[in-house]
Amino acid sequence: MSAVLEVRGVGKTFGGVTALADVDLTVSTAEITALVGPNGAGKTTLFNVISGFGAPYTGEIVFDGVRLTGRKAHEIARLGLVRTFQTPVGFPSLTVHDNLVVAAGGHGFDGPQDALLRPRADRRGLRAAAERADQLLGEAGIEHLASAYMAGLSPGDLKLLEIVRQLASRPRMLLLDEPAAAMDVNQIGTLSRLIRGIAAQDVGILVIDHNLAFVLELADRVHVLDAGRLLAGGTPEEISRNADVRRVYLGEEAA
Amino acid sequence: MSTLPFWATVLTFGLVIGMAALLLNIEAGWGGMWDLGIAGQVAVGAYSYALLTSPPDAVVPGLGLPFWAAMVGAGLITMIVSALIGWPTLRLRGEYFLITTFAFAEIIRQLIVIQRGLTGGTFGVTGIDKPFAEYFLPSAYPFILLGLAAAATVLVLLVSQRVSNSTYGLTLRAARDNEPLARSMGTAVDRVRIATYALVGLMTGLLVAPVYVWFLGALVPASFTTHLTFLVWTGLVIGGLGSRLGGLIGAVVLTVASEAVRLISVDPEHASRLAAFQPFLVGVLLIVLLRWRPEGLLSERGAFRKRAKPLDRIRRDDPQTLEAVSA
Numbered sequence: 001m002s003a004v005l006e007v008r009g010v011g012k013t014f015g016g017v018t019a020l021a022d023v024d025l026t027v028s029t030a031e032i033t034a035l036v037g038p039n040g041a042g043k044t045t046l047f048n049v050i051s052g053f054g055a056p057y058t059g060e061i062v063f064d065g066v067r068l069t070g071r072k073a074h075e076i077a078r079l080g081l082v083r084t085f086q087t088p089v090g091f092p093s094l095t096v097h098d099n100l101v102v103a104a105g106g107h108g109f110d111g112p113q114d115a116l117l118r119p120r121a122d123r124r125g126l127r128a129a130a131e132r133a134d135q136l137l138g139e140a141g142i143e144h145l146a147s148a149y150m151a152g153l154s155p156g157d158l159k160l161l162e163i164v165r166q167l168a169s170r171p172r173m174l175l176l177d178e179p180a181a182a183m184d185v186n187q188i189g190t191l192s193r194l195i196r197g198i199a200a201q202d203v204g205i206l207v208i209d210h211n212l213a214f215v216l217e218l219a220d221r222v223h224v225l226d227a228g229r230l231l232a233g234g235t236p237e238e239i240s241r242n243a244d245v246r247r248v249y250l251g252e253e254a255a
Numbered sequence: 256m257s258t259l260p261f262w263a264t265v266l267t268f269g270l271v272i273g274m275a276a277l278l279l280n281i282e283a284g285w286g287g288m289w290d291l292g293i294a295g296q297v298a299v300g301a302y303s304y305a306l307l308t309s310p311p312d313a314v315v316p317g318l319g320l321p322f323w324a325a326m327v328g329a330g331l332i333t334m335i336v337s338a339l340i341g342w343p344t345l346r347l348r349g350e351y352f353l354i355t356t357f358a359f360a361e362i363i364r365q366l367i368v369i370q371r372g373l374t375g376g377t378f379g380v381t382g383i384d385k386p387f388a389e390y391f392l393p394s395a396y397p398f399i400l401l402g403l404a405a406a407a408t409v410l411v412l413l414v415s416q417r418v419s420n421s422t423y424g425l426t427l428r429a430a431r432d433n434e435p436l437a438r439s440m441g442t443a444v445d446r447v448r449i450a451t452y453a454l455v456g457l458m459t460g461l462l463v464a465p466v467y468v469w470f471l472g473a474l475v476p477a478s479f480t481t482h483l484t485f486l487v488w489t490g491l492v493i494g495g496l497g498s499r500l501g502g503l504i505g506a507v508v509l510t511v512a513s514e515a516v517r518l519i520s521v522d523p524e525h526a527s528r529l530a531a532f533q534p535f536l537v538g539v540l541l542i543v544l545l546r547w548r549p550e551g552l553l554s555e556r557g558a559f560r561k562r563a564k565p566l567d568r569i570r571r572d573d574p575q576t577l578e579a580v581s582a
């Protein structure tokens with residue numbers, strides 16, 4: 001078991017609002033790690049901080065032995081740490097297939113140089129990315145969506161594609177922001193299998209979700225965030241027994 | 256007298272605007288960078304070309320280079336100027352980018368007016384070196400010029416087609432659609448955009464500006480006002496923002512249609528009224544077209560349909576607001 005992502009004492013404020021305070025968290029490739037917490041707890045903010053979006057934060061984040069602090073979002077992605085977004089819009093005016101092609105090839109394409117000066121290599125790269133896209137669509141069982149435009153898809157399909165697309169670049173670690181939201185029971189089953197399959201290939205997984213049943217069934221380790229602070233952390237059994245967690249969650253469900 | 260040379264000249268101008276529209280399409284149509292500084296880039300290229308070809312002993316002295324060397328030089332200079340303007344500007348979002356590029360173009364024009372020693376100020380640069388002019392009768396030259404413009408257009412088209420079929424073109428469109436997502440996939444969006452701006456500058460200085468200079472015959476700052484920028488934009492919007500050929504087709508349709516108005520023979524007393532009618536006609540043309548074909552004559556979806564086989568009938572709605580994504 002090796003720690004791939006380490007979050008140490010991370011804090012983040014928006015004006016006067018403390019979104020994160022002294023968060024410590026470790027993710028290893030051997031397990032699926034989950035992060036739960038009520039609305040506004042700071043879960044997405046933690047993802048933004050890790051993946052290089054938004055203004056600076058305090059504390060330290062290390063990925064695969066590399067300090068992430070101060071790095072830009074695209075640099076962090078190139079290290080193999082890739083996130084999904086809570087609102088899965090994708091690239092609306094591209095087809096589903098092209099969405100995946102961009103992801104599969106996206107890392108290398110910084111400008112027009114290759115397109116104009118090395119057209120053959122560029123075509124080869126595009127073809128390889130297209131094959132990878134076909135393969136991923138096949139594996140996820142959604143080949144029939146290949147030529148659809150993102151904006152026409154159902155919320156569940158959008159959520160699924162959000163993950164499938166980010167897999168295209170073969171990441172070392174995935175941050176999944178509420179992948180099960182807007183999904184029906186069948187889709188959640190597919191999703192769980194997909195995530196387990198990814199984790200089995202030694203890819204680190206940190207998943208946020210509101211759906212406790214889904215999370216407790218899927219994850220090996222669960223962290224609970226409340227008002228920017230970690231409330232508890234442990235195995236799903238420990239978490240489901242934890243009194244503080246029950247209070248936060250029952251409180252939320254009552255509301 | 257035949258009107259053929261006249262139409263050759265109109266078409267030459269149409270191709271100049273068409274080339275600029277094809278380049279604008281790379282930048283704005285696919286890249287989402289709504290540039291209002293086209294006239295500035297063309298001005299930099301045009302004056303670079305004129306000063307590189309102008310003999311050292313002319314009224315406005317230059318380096319006296321052959322035309323092809325001056326084209327390359329103008330391309331490089333415009334590329335560098337574009338990259339320098341793009342570097343701070345492209346970090347700006349939306350309307351701030353519009354305003355800033357607009358302002359840069361105006362600054363460039365004012366600099367040309369002020370730097371009399373270098374540019375001839377409002378008197379301009381005359382005695383432009385036109386390629387192969389010495390081999391042809393002046394009456395035949397409009398056709399030679401049309402041929403040169405067509406050749407330049409073919410080159411711009413090749414670049415534009417290459418871009419549209421490349422990983423770079425796809426990345427550009429992706430970053431336009433959803434910038435945070437593109438970043439999260441490892442795309443250095445700022446770098447891609449600056450490189451795009453530089454590419455457009457290179458092609459503008461290398462091809463668009465020289466052909467425009469040959470067409471004009473003499474350079475004055477008044478040839479580089481925002482009118483030029485809006486002509487290019489109108490051509491592109493008529494033809495179809497984001498399509499492959501729309502910019503060229505739209506620009507040629509626009510220039511030919513608006514020049515055709517001038518050919519309507521009227522009494523001299525009504526001539527000025529007819530001239531005033533010209534922009535009105537362009538406006539009506541634009542409104543009618545956008546009423547019936549909001550995406551322009553051609554569209555982005557039509558242009559890239561090959562990869563989007565109509566397997567199913569899923570309808571594409573308007574792109575959603577993406578602000579929420581990064582929040």
Ligand SMILES: Nc1ncnc2c1ncn2[C@@H]1O[C@H](COP(=O)(O)OP(=O)(O)OP(=O)(O)O)[C@@H](O)[C@H]1O
Binds near residue numbers: 037042
């Ligand atoms: N860009 C921002 N500017 C100001 N405040 C913000 C910003 N982003 C988040 N916040 C605030 O930080 C807090 C945490 O928000 P965050 O989106 O991280 O919550 P979350 O746990 O992901 O919630 P949800 O389950 O609803 O997605 C909230 O109070 C939110 O209002």
Ligand SMILES: [Mg+2]
Binds near residue numbers: 045
């Ligand atoms: Mg959230």
